[in-house]
Amino acid sequence: MTTQGPGLHTHVLDTLGLEIAAGEHRPGQVLRTDELAQRFDVSRTVVREVVRVLESMHLVESRRRVGVTVQPTEAWNVYDPQVIRWRLAGADRPRQLRSLTVLRSAIEPVAAGLAARNATPEQCAALTECALGMVATSRGQQLEGYLEHDIAFHRIVLNASGNEMFARLGDVVAEVLAGRTHHQVMFEDPDPAAVTLHVRLAEAVREGDTVAAERLTKEIAVGALHELDVLAP
C-alpha cells in the first residue's frame, strides 16, 4: 500500500522512504542530493523537498558539506503512519508487527474501558453492527470482508474512548490488522474465540460495563499476541 498519487515528489519520497525503512541504506551512510536528482531524473528542487520531509521524520539528517545522512532506527518517528507503512512493507515486518501489537495490547483495553463510559448510542449501534458483520464473514473464506469489519470495529472503540491520542491510533491498528491478514495464513478462517470476544465487547460497551470491556479487550489482545507467536518466527 504505497501512497501513490501522481507527482514526482510523491514517487521519490515513497521510493526513498521505503528503501531507508527497509534498511537498504545503512545508518550513517550519506546520500548526495545531486546523485539522487540524477538517479530519479528529477530536479534538485524535488529532491530537496523530499529530503526535508524525510528529515522531519528523522529518517535522515542533512548537513552542509557532508550530505544527507541516514539516521539510526532509534531516531525515526515510528508513530508516523507513513513510516509504519514503509516498515511494514519492508524486511522486518515481523518485529514491527510484534511491537505494534504489544502497543495495541497496552492501549486498546484502556480505550475500551473509556469507550464503555463515553460511547454514544450511535457508536454502540455501529459497534454492534460491526460485530455482526464479523460473525457473518467469519466462515467460508471471506477474509477481506472480515478484515474490513474488524478494522471498523476497533476504530470505533478507539474513537468512542473520547481520547484524541487513542482515536488517532486507529490508522495504526488498521495497518496492523491488514498486515496480519495479508501476510500470514490466508487460508484459515479467523479464530472463532476472537469473534465471540468482539461480540461480547460490543455488548459490554453498550451496557457501560467498563471492567468487562477492558477485560475482554485484553483477551483479544492476548489472542492476537499468541497468534503472532505461533505464526511468526
Add this chain to the structure above:
Amino acid sequence: MTTQGPGLHTHVLDTLGLEIAAGEHRPGQVLRTDELAQRFDVSRTVVREVVRVLESMHLVESRRRVGVTVQPTEAWNVYDPQVIRWRLAGADRPRQLRSLTVLRSAIEPVAAGLAARNATPEQCAALTECALGMVATSRGQQLEGYLEHDIAFHRIVLNASGNEMFARLGDVVAEVLAGRTHHQVMFEDPDPAAVTLHVRLAEAVREGDTVAAERLTKEIAVGALHELDVLAP
C-alpha cells in the same frame, strides 16, 4: 521550547507550525505560497519545503489552483513530537496535557511490567540512581533538578521495556513532565507519595516483580491524572 537552529527553513516551519497548532488559522483556511514568501521575506523555495513538511504532518494540504489548506485537528499527526511541542506551546495546552497523561496511564504500566522482566542490571542501577536523585531534590524548591531525574526515570523504564514503540514515547513523556512543571504551581514541592512510589517502582523492577511494577506505575499515573484534575480547568 521552539526548535531553533539558524536557518530560514527552520524559522518559517516553526512559526507556521506554531500558528496552525494554536488554531490561529482555522481549518479550511487557505494560505498562498506567494503570500507566505512575502510575509517571511524568503524565497518561494523555502516556503514550498516548509509546506511539504507541514503536509507530511497533515497539518495542511496543498492542492493546485486552490492553495495550501489548513487541515482539521483530526487529521494531524498528533504523535509527532514536533506537533506535540507546538500544541503544548499553544492555547489548548490543558486538553493536550490531559490527553497525553491518559496515554501515559495506558502505556507506562505495561511498559513497567515488561521492564521488570527485561531490564539489564545497568538499567536497574540507573533507575535506582534516578529514584535517589528524586528523593534528594524532592524538598526545598529544587523543582528543576527533580524534573530532570523524573524524566530520566521514566525514560529508562520505557527503554527497558524492550519495546520500540514504548521506548520512543520517552520524548512525549519528557514534554508532558516538563510542561506540567513549568506551567503549573512552581512553588510547591512534588507530592511525597509520588516520590515514594518511584522508589518502590525502582525496587520492583530490580526484583523482577512485574505485577508490582505495573501496579505502582498505575498508581503514579492515577496521581498524575488527579493532579491535573485539581490544578487545571
Add this chain to the structure above:
DNA sequence: CGGGAAGAAAAAGTACGACGTTTATGTCAC
C-alpha cells in the same frame, strides 16, 4: 431559460542556473 462546452486564469508543481554559506579536510609553515 438552462446546460454544457470552450476558454481563461490562478495557483501550485517543476526545472534550471547562479551564488552564498558552512564545514570537513588537507596543506604549509613553524
Add this chain to the structure above:
DNA sequence: GTGACATAAACGTCGTACTTTTTCTTCCCG
C-alpha cells in the same frame, strides 16, 4: 607534531521561467 589558513565539497537560498491541474467564466446552442 601542532596550529593557522586555504580549499573545495556539499547543502542553503534565490529568482525566473515554464508546465500542469483545477476552477471559474463566458458564451453558444438546444
